[in-house]
Amino acid sequence: VIAGADIYGGTYRILTTLLARWGVTADFVDTTDPDAVRAAIRPETRALFVETPANPLLQITDLRSMAAIAKKHGLLSIVDNTFMTPWLQRPLELGFDIVLHSATKFLGGHSDVLAGLAVAADKELSDRLFDIQTAVGGVLGPWDSWLVLRGMKTLGARMDRQQAGAETIAAELRKWPEVRRVFYPTLSGHPGREVHLAQAGGGGAVVSFELRDGAAAKRALSRVQLCLPAVSLGGVESILSHPPTMSHRAMPPAVRRARGINDGLLRLSVGLEDPEDILADLRQAVGSQGRK
Numbered sequence: 001v002i003a004g005a006d007i008y009g010g011t012y013r014i015l016t017t018l019l020a021r022w023g024v025t026a027d028f029v030d031t032t033d034p035d036a037v038r039a040a041i042r043p044e045t046r047a048l049f050v051e052t053p054a055n056p057l058l059q060i061t062d063l064r065s066m067a068a069i070a071k072k073h074g075l076l077s078i079v080d081n082t083f084m085t086p087w088l089q090r091p092l093e094l095g096f097d098i099v100l101h102s103a104t105k106f107l108g109g110h111s112d113v114l115a116g117l118a119v120a121a122d123k124e125l126s127d128r129l130f131d132i133q134t135a136v137g138g139v140l141g142p143w144d145s146w147l148v149l150r151g152m153k154t155l156g157a158r159m160d161r162q163q164a165g166a167e168t169i170a171a172e173l174r175k176w177p178e179v180r181r182v183f184y185p186t187l188s189g190h191p192g193r194e195v196h197l198a199q200a201g202g203g204g205a206v207v208s209f210e211l212r213d214g215a216a217a218k219r220a221l222s223r224v225q226l227c228l229p230a231v232s233l234g235g236v237e238s239i240l241s242h243p244p245t246m247s248h249r250a251m252p253p254a255v256r257r258a259r260g261i262n263d264g265l266l267r268l269s270v271g272l273e274d275p276e277d278i279l280a281d282l283r284q285a286v287g288s289q290g291r292k
C-alpha cells in the first residue's frame with residue numbers, strides 16, 4: 001500500500017501493525033506530490049490510500065491526479081473523506097474506487113455514535129466489500145444506524161455553519177502573537193488551496209494551529225471552557241484536541257516531527273456555537289488578547 005504521510009494516526013497504526021501481520025506493508029509518501037507517488041510505485045504495490053484534507057495538518061492531495069495514477073498502474077484507489085463528507089467532496093465522481101468515512105464524526109454529527117462507511121461505485125467491488133463485512137461481522141446495530149441517519153438529515157446545515165465558523169476562526173487565529181502557524185485549506189497561503197478549491201466545496205470545519213511548544217498546547221487544552229477537550233471531531237460542539245498525545249500518539253515522536261506535527265499543535269473541530277464565543281474561549285485559554 002502506498003499511503004499518505006499525513007494521515008489519521010489510527011490509520012497509520014492499522015497499516016503499520018495490524019496489516020503488517022498479514023504481510024501487507026505500507027510506504028508512506030507525500031501524496032501532495034504526484035511525482036513522489038509515481039516514484040514510490042513498485043511491482044507489488046496494490047493500493048493507494050490518501051486522506052485530504054489530511055489529519056491533522058490539513059494537507060491537500062490532488063484527487064484527480066491520484067485517481068489517474070492509480071488507474072494507470074492498476075492500483076485500488078481509496079480515500080478517507082471524513083473531514084469533508086459528501087456534502088463538500090465526492091471522490092467517486094473524481095475517479096476513486098473506494099471512499100471511507102468515519103461516521104462517528106460529521107455524518108453522525110452529535111458525538112454519540114461510533115460508525116464507519118465504505119462506499120464503492122463499482123457493483124463488483126461493493127459486493128466484495130459486503131461479503132467481507134458480513135463474514136467478519138462489522139455490521140452496525142439498528143440504534144447506531146438510526147443515530148447516523150438522524151445526524152445525516154442535518155449534515156448540510158451543520159457543515160455550512162460550522163465551516164463558516166472555521167473560516168472566521170482561522171483568519172482570526174492568524175493574527176494572534178501566540179499562534180505560530182494556522183492550517184486551514186482555504187486560508188490564503190495554504191499550499192494546497194487551489195487544488196482543494198478545484199475538488200471540494202469549501203474548507204470544512206477543522207482548523208489546526210500551532211502554539212510555541214507542548215506545554216503551551218497542554219495549558220490551552222486544560223483551560224478551555226466552551227470547547228470540549230477531547231480526541232474526536234465533527235460534533236455539534238467545538239472539540240479541541242492535541243494530536244501529538246491523542247490522535248497521533250501511535251506515531252513515533254521522530255516520525256511525527258518529521259511530518260511537521262509539532263508538540264505545540266492543536267486541532268479544533270468547530271461546532272455550531274457562535275464563532276465569537278469560541279474565539280473568546282480560545283483567547284482566554286491561549287492567553288492572547290488577540291487584536292480585535
Ligand SMILES: Cc1ncc(COP(=O)(O)O)c(C=O)c1O
Nearest residue numbers: 008055080082102103104115116
Ligand atoms: C480522518 C479520520 N479517519 C478515521 C477516523 C477514525 O474514526 P472512528 O473513530 O470512527 O474509527 C478518524 C478519527 O479521528 C479520522 O480523523
